[in-house]
Amino acid sequence: MTRILAIESSCDETAVAITEDGRLLANVVATQIAVHEKYGGVMPEIASRLHVENISVCLKESLRQANLTFDDIDAFAVTRGPGLIGCLHVGLQAAKTLALLYKKPLIPVHHLAGHIYANEFVGELQYPLLCVVVSGGNSELIIMRGDLDFEIIGETRDDAIGESFDKVARVLGLPYPGGLPIDQHAKLGKHTYDLPKPHLDKDSYDLSYSGLKTSVINLVNSLKMKGEPVRLDDMCRSFEDVAVGMVVEKAIKAAKDFNVKQVVLAGGVSANSYLRDEITSKLKDSGMNIIIPPLWCTGDNAAMIAKTAEHLYPRKVFAPLTLGVDPNWRITDWDKF
Numbered sequence: 001m002t003r004i005l006a007i008e009s010s011c012d013e014t015a016v017a018i019t020e021d022g023r024l025l026a027n028v029v030a031t032q033i034a035v036h037e038k039y040g041g042v043m044p045e046i047a048s049r050l051h052v053e054n055i056s057v058c059l060k061e062s063l064r065q066a067n068l069t070f071d072d073i074d075a076f077a078v079t080r081g082p083g084l085i086g087c088l089h090v091g092l093q094a095a096k097t098l099a100l101l102y103k104k105p106l107i108p109v110h111h112l113a114g115h116i117y118a119n120e121f122v123g124e125l126q127y128p129l130l131c132v133v134v135s136g137g138n139s140e141l142i143i144m145r146g147d148l149d150f151e152i153i154g155e156t157r158d159d160a161i162g163e164s165f166d167k168v169a170r171v172l173g174l175p176y177p178g179g180l181p182i183d184q185h186a187k188l189g190k191h192t193y194d195l196p197k198p199h200l201d202k203d204s205y206d207l208s209y210s211g212l213k214t215s216v217i218n219l220v221n222s223l224k225m226k227g228e229p230v231r232l233d234d235m236c237r238s239f240e241d242v243a244v245g246m247v248v249e250k251a252i253k254a255a256k257d258f259n260v261k262q263v264v265l266a267g268g269v270s271a272n273s274y275l276r277d278e279i280t281s282k283l284k285d286s287g288m289n290i291i292i293p294p295l296w297c298t299g300d301n302a303a304m305i306a307k308t309a310e311h312l313y314p315r316k317v318f319a320p321l322t323l324g325v326d327p328n329w330r331i332t333d334w335d336k337f
């Protein structure tokens, strides 16, 4: 029997989870959204301090939920990157301290690998697979030909998709994080605003969100200057159609070009209802298997870090206690630290 305690602190969620042979025994998430909301985005310095305040409480609560003590844990896993450097440090220091104290291995986990393996809480991964990784900091199309075998075939050339949802929400006066409110307003609106699609090479799987974000901001400001109303629901619908349409188009192309068996979604933006519906309906007759992660594991959590660590533990992917964080860690370098 293997019990893994995992820590995630890469952005604005302090999270601890415990698994026992794949079974989730504890899943604690302390979100800082209420604090960052008033700034319209994550304030890195405040986020790091809140992780320091929250980490011990989350650790204690995870043991309570699992009805275990630290002595029962076989390995301590932690998100080593990518993420905000100060935030990552807090989680890593906690994991290193526990590994040292209880003389157990330290497992460094890549945050995006975590988002991908979160899908194992729903079903078995079937290779080759295409993973559509869409979050506040990442927009990537990844092909996996086997366990822990990642190839990035496309990525954003500028902003991440989630970041564009958050910035557009801000200019529309919607709360942070902007993904869910835009999703909700879009359901009530019509695509009436003409927003430009970026000119991306049709053979490439890359994405781009900065131009789209800027056009919404410019359009909203110009409507305001002219004293014309901004039709909120219609603006959200028009933006979401282009933003999600772009990633769906590239994902469908990649799934067919690479002849994958399965398509999985990952990351905070995979909570988007239009994205979930479009991927499901467009691939319905393709014969490909689709996994849509449940809403509880689309955002940042440590259950996904523990799930990934279960793949690393048998391979003895253990780090020395001199390990440092890497805010820009590439997923293809998951075993280099």
Ligand code: KG4
Residues within 6 Å of the ligand: 011, 134, 135, 136, 137, 138, 161, 162, 163, 165, 166, 177, 178, 179, 180, 183, 267, 268, 269, 270, 271, 272, 273, 298, 299, 300
């Ligand atoms: O994966 P995540 O929790 O954090 C990162 O690791 O980046 O993703 C957060 C992002 C935010 O940008 C948020 O606005 C977006 O996910 N998001 C959504 C939805 N729910 C959350 N975006 C679109 N539609 C949603 N329903």
